[in-house]
Amino acid sequence: MHTRYLHAGVYDLPNFPISRLCRFLSILCLSFLAAGLQHKLQAEETWRSVGPDGGDARSLAADPGDPSHLYLGTTHSWLYESTDGGASWHRLAKLQESSTLVLDHIVVDPSHRSTLYVSGWQTGTAGGGIWASHDSGRTWSELAGMRGQSVFAFAQAPSDPKYLYAGTFDGVYRSTDAGSTWTQISPPGSHEIHDVESLAVDPGNAEIVYVGTWHLPWKTTDGGKKWTNIKEGLIVDSDIFSIVLDPQDPSTIYMSACSGIYKSKNAGALFSKIQGIPTEARRTRVLMQDPENLQVVYAGTTQGLYKTENAGKTFRLMTSPDLIVNDVFVDPRNSKHVMLATDRSGVLVSQDGGETFAGSNAGVSERKVESLLVDSKDAKRLYAGVLNDKAYGGVFVSTDGGARWAQTGAGLDGRDVFALAETKDGTVVAGTNDGIFVLDPPAPGAATSELTWEPRNTIANTTVKTVTETVRSTRVSVEKQVKVPVFSLGGRINALDVSGDVWVAAANYGLLTSSDQGASWQGGPVMGAGEYLTVAVNGKNVAAARADGAVLSQDQGKTWWPMTLPTMVTRIHRLMFSPDGTLWMGAREGVYFTHDLGKSWLWLERLPFRDVYDLSYEPGSQDAGAKGAAPGRILASSRSSDQIFAIDPKTMSWDWWQTGYNIALIRAAGSRLVAVSLDEGVVVGPQADRQDAKPQKTEQSASLAGK
Numbered sequence: 001m002h003t004r005y006l007h008a009g010v011y012d013l014p015n016f017p018i019s020r021l022c023r024f025l026s027i028l029c030l031s032f033l034a035a036g037l038q039h040k041l042q043a044e045e046t047w048r049s050v051g052p053d054g055g056d057a058r059s060l061a062a063d064p065g066d067p068s069h070l071y072l073g074t075t076h077s078w079l080y081e082s083t084d085g086g087a088s089w090h091r092l093a094k095l096q097e098s099s100t101l102v103l104d105h106i107v108v109d110p111s112h113r114s115t116l117y118v119s120g121w122q123t124g125t126a127g128g129g130i131w132a133s134h135d136s137g138r139t140w141s142e143l144a145g146m147r148g149q150s151v152f153a154f155a156q157a158p159s160d161p162k163y164l165y166a167g168t169f170d171g172v173y174r175s176t177d178a179g180s181t182w183t184q185i186s187p188p189g190s191h192e193i194h195d196v197e198s199l200a201v202d203p204g205n206a207e208i209v210y211v212g213t214w215h216l217p218w219k220t221t222d223g224g225k226k227w228t229n230i231k232e233g234l235i236v237d238s239d240i241f242s243i244v245l246d247p248q249d250p251s252t253i254y255m256s257a258c259s260g261i262y263k264s265k266n267a268g269a270l271f272s273k274i275q276g277i278p279t280e281a282r283r284t285r286v287l288m289q290d291p292e293n294l295q296v297v298y299a300g301t302t303q304g305l306y307k308t309e310n311a312g313k314t315f316r317l318m319t320s321p322d323l324i325v326n327d328v329f330v331d332p333r334n335s336k337h338v339m340l341a342t343d344r345s346g347v348l349v350s351q352d353g354g355e356t357f358a359g360s361n362a363g364v365s366e367r368k369v370e371s372l373l374v375d376s377k378d379a380k381r382l383y384a385g386v387l388n389d390k391a392y393g394g395v396f397v398s399t400d401g402g403a404r405w406a407q408t409g410a411g412l413d414g415r416d417v418f419a420l421a422e423t424k425d426g427t428v429v430a431g432t433n434d435g436i437f438v439l440d441p442p443a444p445g446a447a448t449s450e451l452t453w454e455p456r457n458t459i460a461n462t463t464v465k466t467v468t469e470t471v472r473s474t475r476v477s478v479e480k481q482v483k484v485p486v487f488s489l490g491g492r493i494n495a496l497d498v499s500g501d502v503w504v505a506a507a508n509y510g511l512l513t514s515s516d517q518g519a520s521w522q523g524g525p526v527m528g529a530g531e532y533l534t535v536a537v538n539g540k541n542v543a544a545a546r547a548d549g550a551v552l553s554q555d556q557g558k559t560w561w562p563m564t565l566p567t568m569v570t571r572i573h574r575l576m577f578s579p580d581g582t583l584w585m586g587a588r589e590g591v592y593f594t595h596d597l598g599k600s601w602l603w604l605e606r607l608p609f610r611d612v613y614d615l616s617y618e619p620g621s622q623d624a625g626a627k628g629a630a631p632g633r634i635l636a637s638s639r640s641s642d643q644i645f646a647i648d649p650k651t652m653s654w655d656w657w658q659t660g661y662n663i664a665l666i667r668a669a670g671s672r673l674v675a676v677s678l679d680e681g682v683v684v685g686p687q688a689d690r691q692d693a694k695p696q697k698t699e700q701s702a703s704l705a706g707k
Contacts, residue, residue, distance in 0.1 A: 367393070
């Protein structure tokens with residue numbers, strides 16, 4: 001009797017009795033489960049984030065008794081701490097399990113300096129809250145009365161630290177018992193006092209509160225019993241981002257809005273617009289007064305930092321206009337020491353009152369890393385491609401395994417980097433949101449930061465056309481290859497494989513090949529489609545995939561054929577060849593592989609996670625024939641899991657690690673693993689001798705990829 005399974009190909013098991021088949025499958029399931037329950041090789045705490053330094057920084061605060069003790073809030077739920085005035089940072093706490101909490105305000109209680117408050121809101125959805133610590137940040141608790149509230153404004157009353165105010169979508173809330181209980185003091189359901197963006201409390205009276213909304217400011221002098229709209233002199237419907245009260249004369253108020261900066265000398269009865277900041281910088285996110293010289297006010301805008309030294313009569317631009325400033329800190333002991341929390345470039349520090357700034361991000365890892373490359377000849381040399389950082393992004397290079405990073409963005413002009421690959425001779429190639437670039441070989445002695453990227457975006461296709469020619473006095477029609485007009489490649493490059501003589505790129509435009517090291521490219525839509533996400537090369541064989549389909553070429557991309565896939569696959573993330581020619585696929589349903597270029601597929605049925613986003617190959621540690629050699633392995637990761645797996649392709653057993661980070665990409669770098677987390681940059685695992693790991697092996701652990 002023949003038992004036949006329908007799948008991507010046809011798989012025959014001749015003369016196999018059903019009873020023996022059932023017994024075999026039972027043993028198979030148990031042995032595969034045993035493989036999945038192998039020991040966890042390293043604990044979570046052994047993995048650590050190493051950069052690249054910088055990214056989005058949102059808020060700054062200092063210990064009132066020790067201004068060198070600083071706290072930094074980010075856009076990914078992490079709170080950082082510095083004990084050396086911002087020269088270096090370390091992660092103090094992640095206040096929410098998700099990485100979507102924006103920590104907009106940090107308050108250190110001046111009466112109990114070990115008490116901290118942090119407020120935040122969530123990106124992409126309503127939610128947030130306020131968190132408190134009473135042991136300098138070692139442990140935290142969420143304040144129940146504000147749980148789930150998007151808190152955009154938060155302030156402590158200078159005259160009574162037990163009074164806390166919070167601004168949310170719903171309005172203004174107050175606590176008079178240091179956060180234990182909360183009461184809404186703005187009219188519930190108000191059509192006016194809602195979407196609160198900023199707060200300021202009178203330094204001498206905790207009942208006097210100024211509130212900025214997304215549509216003009218308000219004031220209460222009795223703790224919220226009555227409210228007054230203080231809009232005289234303001235452009236109608238101005239969003240109020242920041243409010244500052246002069247601590248010596250609280251009737252002097254500075255207020256920033258989407259329409260500019262305003263000043264009042266009579267406690268908000270009348271405002272006048274300050275004219276020193278150009279209209280293109282009118283979105284002033286934060287105002288900060290110099291505590292040593294109250295005539296000095298800094299304005300952090302969406303187009304740079306401005307400063308006035310004459311109480312607002314004139315302002316001047318202190319930084320590049322492409323800088324987005326979220327917060328400003330002025331050292332109360334040394335007003336020349338100014339720090340900025342910024343989008344993309346993290347923390348910037350000045351020692352000369354804002355005349356010059358430099359990065360101060362050692363230990364801060366908040367960049368969105370999308371691509372990772374380990375140098376094939378030097379495992380300590382890492383390349384990380386980032387998104388959303390414009391002039392402050394591009395590709396970062398580390399020559400010491402991630403301890404230090406240098407930006408190499410020259411030539412990329414702020415492009416996002418989605419793919420990094422290396423050629424046989426060590427040339428690094430980047431795929432961006434707008435074309436392909438090659439990193440020029442450095443001049444002798446050149447610093448990493450001096451490296452330059454050159455575009456490789458010429459599309460020079462040929463096509464076959466029928467033309468009429470005269471042959472021996474007779475007019476005949478012949479087919480000829482002719483060149484079509486040359487044009488420049490644009491759009492997103494999702495993946496590159498430049499390991500062979502022919503380079504291949506998977507792009508939104510389609511599939512492209514180059515046989516002249518990127519000097520020119522040929523190709524376009526394949527099977528009538530673009531949006532190719534992944535590509536893999538093994539000799540003359542090239543496999544590429546969209547989310548919902550795959551194609552195969554056996555002539556280095558000259559011709560393409562549709563590849564049959566397992567019927568259960570609904571979304572493809574990654575294709576990869578192992579050195580023996582096996583094609584591996586990471587998909588929503590898990591890991592699949594084929595030994596015959598897609599005629600038949602096998603599925604790693606018992607792998608403990610699904611939605612496998614990335615696959616890569618880890619070479620064996622020694623010659624495969626040597627005694628005690630460690631074989632090559634397939635590394636697998638999922639964006640929805642903090643686990644990574646190393647699969648032995650011969651036994652289909654695996655080792656696994658729990659990293660503590662949701663992993664997007666995983667690579668081998670010598671004796672350690674290097675990964676990309678979703679929101680914490682590059683993370684590295686511990687040094688490990690693979691011969692020390694002796695996991696349980698199985699006889700067989702893959703099933704047919706049938707329907």
